[in-house]
Amino acid sequence: xxxxxxxxxxxxxxxxxxxxxxxxxxxxxxxxxxxxxxxxxxxxxxxxxxxxxxxxxxxxxxxxxxxxxxxxxxxxxxxxxxxxxxxxxxxxxxxxxxxxxxxxxxxxxxxxxxxxxxxxxxxxxxxxxxxxxxxxxxxxxxxxxxxxxxxxxxxxxxxxxxxxxxxxxxxxxxxxxxxxxxxxxxxxxxxxxxxxxxxxxxxxxxxxxxxxxxxxxxxxxxxxxxxxxxxxxxxxxxxxxxxxxxxxxxxxxxxxxxxxxxxxxxxxxxxxxxxxxxxxxxxxxxxxxxxxxxxxxxxxxxxxxxxxxxxxxxxxxxxxxxxxxxxxxxxxxxxxxxxxxxxxxxxxxxxxxxxxxxxxxxxxxxxxxxxxxxxxxxxxxxxxxxxxxxxxxxxxxxxxxxxxxxxxxxxxxxxxxxxxxxxxxxxxxxxxxxxxxxxxxxxxxxxxxxxxxxxxxxxxxxxxxxxxxxxxxxxxxxxxxxxxxxxxxxxxxxxxxxxxxxxxxxxxxxxxxxxxxxxxxxxxxxxxxxxxxxxxxxxxxxxxxxxxxxxxxxxxxxxxxxxxxxxxxxxxxxxxxxxxxxxxxxxxxxxxxxxxxxxxxxxxxxxxxxxxxxxxxxxxxxxxxxxxxxxxxxxxxxxxxxxxxxxxxxxxxxxxxxxxxxxxxxxxxxxxxxxxxxxxxxxxxxxxxxxxxxxxxxxxxxxxxxx
Numbered sequence: 001x002x003x004x005x006x007x008x009x010x011x012x013x014x015x016x017x018x019x020x021x022x023x024x025x026x027x028x029x030x031x032x033x034x035x036x037x038x039x040x041x042x043x044x045x046x047x048x049x050x051x052x053x054x055x056x057x058x059x060x061x062x063x064x065x066x067x068x069x070x071x072x073x074x075x076x077x078x079x080x081x082x083x084x085x086x087x088x089x090x091x092x093x094x095x096x097x098x099x100x101x102x103x104x105x106x107x108x109x110x111x112x113x114x115x116x117x118x119x120x121x122x123x124x125x126x127x128x129x130x131x132x133x134x135x136x137x138x139x140x141x142x143x144x145x146x147x148x149x150x151x152x153x154x155x156x157x158x159x160x161x162x163x164x165x166x167x168x169x170x171x172x173x174x175x176x177x178x179x180x181x182x183x184x185x186x187x188x189x190x191x192x193x194x195x196x197x198x199x200x201x202x203x204x205x206x207x208x209x210x211x212x213x214x215x216x217x218x219x220x221x222x223x224x225x226x227x228x229x230x231x232x233x234x235x236x237x238x239x240x241x242x243x244x245x246x247x248x249x250x251x252x253x254x255x256x257x258x259x260x261x262x263x264x265x266x267x268x269x270x271x272x273x274x275x276x277x278x279x280x281x282x283x284x285x286x287x288x289x290x291x292x293x294x295x296x297x298x299x300x301x302x303x304x305x306x307x308x309x310x311x312x313x314x315x316x317x318x319x320x321x322x323x324x325x326x327x328x329x330x331x332x333x334x335x336x337x338x339x340x341x342x343x344x345x346x347x348x349x350x351x352x353x354x355x356x357x358x359x360x361x362x363x364x365x366x367x368x369x370x371x372x373x374x375x376x377x378x379x380x381x382x383x384x385x386x387x388x389x390x391x392x393x394x395x396x397x398x399x400x401x402x403x404x405x406x407x408x409x410x411x412x413x414x415x416x417x418x419x420x421x422x423x424x425x426x427x428x429x430x431x432x433x434x435x436x437x438x439x440x441x442x443x444x445x446x447x448x449x450x451x452x453x454x455x456x457x458x459x460x461x462x463x464x465x466x467x468x469x470x471x472x473x474x475x476x477x478x479x480x481x482x483x484x485x486x487x488x489x490x491x492x493x494x495x496x497x498x499x500x501x502x503x504x505x506x507x508x509x510x511x512x513x514x515x516x517x518x519x520x521x522x523x524x525x526x527x528x529x530x531x532x533x534x535x536x537x538x539x540x541x542x543x544x545x546x547x548x549x550x551x552x553x554x555x556x557x558x559x560x561x562x563x564x565x566x567x568x569x570x571x572x573x574x575x576x577x578x579x580x581x582x583x584x585x586x587x588x589x590x591x592x593x594x595x596x597x598x599x600x601x602x603x604x605x606x607x608x609x610x611x612x613x614x615x616x617x618x619x620x621x622x623x624x625x626x627x628x629x630x631x632x633x634x635x636x637x638x639x640x641x642x643x644x645x646x647x648x649x650x651x652x653x654x655x656x657x658x659x660x661x662x663x664x665x666x667x668x669x670x671x672x673x674x675x676x677x678x679x680x681x682x683x684x685x686x687x688x689x690x691x692x693x694x695x696x697x698x699x700x701x702x703x704x705x706x707x
């Protein structure tokens with residue numbers, strides 16, 4: 001029975017061959033399949049070939065096809081040049097016999113190159129044995145003319161053609177590997193269960209060094225370093241299923257499709273539903289399945305039927321905060337931002353079919369279009385805390401692309417920033433004091449520098465008696481955890497900046513005006529980036545915002561922040577004076593390494609005695625600056641106007657301020673020290689309790705009695 005095939009075009013051209021009913025099994029290991037593929041490659045070109053069986057698929061990529069195409073091209077060139085015509089013998093019957101043999105030999109390279117090479121070498125060795133030293137003399141120097149008995153027998157030209165074919169085919173990678181006994185390792189397919197349409201590359205680059213190993217649920221994660229790059233190597237259990245287990249999952253899928261109505265399932269609940277019916281129905285389809293195996297198979301079934309496939313592993317890794325998939329689909333591996341190892345390239349290649357399924361799922365969950373008419377998607381996967389940004393043609397040249405940003409279930413804390421080396425305990429204590437002083441504070445930095453993480457850490461320093469109004473277009477601050485631990489937060493949703501059309505959400509400037517009518521509160525903007533900036537700074541200037549004001553903005557330094565706010569966003573320079581503190585985040589390159597780490601670079605006070613340009617008039621005063629040469633933080637607190645103002649409002653002396661700062665610093669140091677044994681001590685619940693007790697002690701005791 002002839003196998004059906006079709007060509008799929010996405011980022012690559014792939015020949016898909018349906019082999020479910022093939023008696024030969026569908027593989028290049030089968031001589032018949034190899035012959036058909038090589039003859040097909042003689043006339044056509046593809047980047048990949050995939051054999052689709054009932055339960056498994058075999059994928060041969062560009063590397064493997066390049067090896068086969070090379071030998072096919074050599075044979076085609078020999079055939080096109082009619083190399084057998086170079087044979088001339090005195091006896092015509094000998095000449096025709098030699099020519100026929102050469103034609104058949106070249107055809108054999110289209111069927112089984114290794115066997116053809118063996119036949120070629122067998123004939124050459126036979127003549128070597130018969131001719132002995134005369135063969136050596138003849139071919140020791142290539143194509144030198146010698147008149148000897150070879151010419152007399154009329155086979156001189158025939159032997160030259162054999163030698164020429166030998167030299168040509170021995171230049172190919174396949175024959176080189178065959179001569180070394182390694183050809184079977186050279187053309188190895190990626191074998192995966194048929195329900196995985198993307199693929200995982202389990203071949204490590206040479207000289208990769210293992211630097212870490214851990215598990216994410218049921219998957220092994222290894223981190224390798226190779227030539228300065230970090231590799232995030234995923235090894236999920238579905239790649240190691242027995243054929244019987246894959247067959248069981250295939251039967252389960254057929255059973256579910258036949259027996260269950262799936263149209264009424266809420267897309268957000270679909271995964272749990274599929275896992276539950278997997279647990280219920282797998283025992284009916286087989287005998288003797290253990291509880292452990294049942295749980296594993298049900299989890300895999302849910303992951304690929306209603307979950308997010310291979311992406312789920314990345315979504316569940318607590319060390320990953322950004323995931324990127326570039327177009328065209330499958331052309332490059334997925335890469336991630338890892339909190340310990342920075343940018344890592346994964347071994348996962350997501351194909352167009354998988355990305356289209358994801359797009360359908362995202363449309364169903366968000367109830368928003370995502371197609372050629374609406375090529376931009378911005379949404380939240382609230383149940384797993386993921387922000388999704390998608391783009392497709394015509395906004396891209398080459399198809400779908402995605403960026404996923406993970407939100408922490410619990411907010412960052414200043415103590416965790418210290419543990420990660422992003423600032424010192426002294427700088428953390430200073431920020432805590434400034435928050436207690438109800439400062440208007442902007443956090444500036446590049447994308448991914450940690451602005452939102454620091455903002456959530458500063459929220460945990462706000463007195464729990466204060467009401468907080470938080471405005472975001474995407475829910476990145478973990479308000480559920482903050483509320484659970486005692487903070488009173490009203491969370492307002494702004495219209496997304498990249499929304500394709502106006503929805504039910506209000507634009508940020510309208511939301512902000514509403515927020516200012518909700519009573520005295522600490523006002524927090526997830527990001528300042530549009531017309532709302534004018535409203536915000538006017539509110540800050542006249543004091544209508546009530547308490548402290550916090551927000552983030554894209555920038556690199558205090559001057560850059562001022563320039564963007566006044567020139568790009570149209571805020572009057574005098575309104576910018578309402579800002580008290582600018583915290584700048586950036587990247588610190590590690591000496592001798594390609595890696596770079598995030599950290600707080602500056603804590604800058606904005607003084608009020610300036611008219612046009614705060615930078616030129618000396619209004620930016622660094623309370624803390626990170627010296628990249630000495631890799632130390634440098635402080636200048638004694639000359640700070642804002643700290644003196646806070647001390648005056650709190651009714652404390654400079655000595656008492658220094659004592660408070662020292663106490664706070666030592667508390668943070670103790671937390672970080674104890675986190676070596678108790679990692680969770682840096683989480684918000686412990687920090688909230690510590691802050692509460694600290695304030696009680698501060699209110700009931702003299703400062704020198706606190707510690």
